[in-house]
Amino acid sequence: MIGGDVRAKAKGNDSGKDSLDFVGDHVAVNFLNTRRMLDGVPTDTLQSDEDVIGWMRKMDMRPPLVRKPLRPETLLRAARTLRALALRAVEQIKGGKHVQLEGLNIFLADAISYLQLGGRGRPLELQRVYLGRNARQYLAPVAEAIADLLANGDIDLVRHCEGKNCILWFYDRTKAHRRRWCTAEECGTRARVAAFRARRAAAAK
Numbered sequence: 001m002i003g004g005d006v007r008a009k010a011k012g013n014d015s016g017k018d019s020l021d022f023v024g025d026h027v028a029v030n031f032l033n034t035r036r037m038l039d040g041v042p043t044d045t046l047q048s049d050e051d052v053i054g055w056m057r058k059m060d061m062r063p064p065l066v067r068k069p070l071r072p073e074t075l076l077r078a079a080r081t082l083r084a085l086a087l088r089a090v091e092q093i094k095g096g097k098h099v100q101l102e103g104l105n106i107f108l109a110d111a112i113s114y115l116q117l118g119g120r121g122r123p124l125e126l127q128r129v130y131l132g133r134n135a136r137q138y139l140a141p142v143a144e145a146i147a148d149l150l151a152n153g154d155i156d157l158v159r160h161c162e163g164k165n166c167i168l169w170f171y172d173r174t175k176a177h178r179r180r181w182c183t184a185e186e187c188g189t190r191a192r193v194a195a196f197r198a199r200r201a202a203a204a205k
């Protein structure tokens with residue numbers, strides 16, 4: 001796949017720049033995780049067109065070329081639609097059900113992109129440039145990452161965090177495939193503390 005590593009690593013995690021954005025360990029899974037629990041409330045972190053653009057930038061996606069500004073809110077609506085389609089497809093595949101692909105294929109069909117050479121020295125850079133003449137087309141890099149996950153990924157390794165009330169997903173790339181948590185600090189620690197308390201309570205009886 002030309003156009004970047006779909007794993008989209010967190011850049012220099014030290015900034016603390018909302019590392020939950022990257023726990024999915026695959027752009028498509030990170031996209032599902034734009035819905036998450038914040039202070040115990042299911043929250044959509046995509047609330048505006050700018051949120052969508054900002055998220056794509058965070059994932060290292062080069063902004064698609066836009067000639068005319070997109071109509072307000074269309075990008076947000078399309079992103080939420082795409083996310084719902086992706087989530088449904090993941091759940092259908094995991095559940096062994098018939099997978100509805102029409103909606104995702106509409107997004108894919110809208111994509112227009114080409115390769116462009118850049119840079120000065122050796123090696124030259126090869127980058128994929130996307131056009132974003134409408135909201136669906138703008139989201140083509142995201143739709144293609146989703147397609148990559150569904151077609152090339154091992155969907156058994158796409159799992160929910162086991163944290164109580166946590167709705168985050170991750171692509172388990174650990175060697176033994178025993179990853180259980182979005183992050184060890186968030187849900188892992190909380191679960192260990194809860195288990196410790198339960199053991200202590202049981203012992204005190």
Ligand SMILES: [Zn+2]
Pocket residue numbers: 161162163166167168181182183186187
């Ligand atoms: Zn979690």
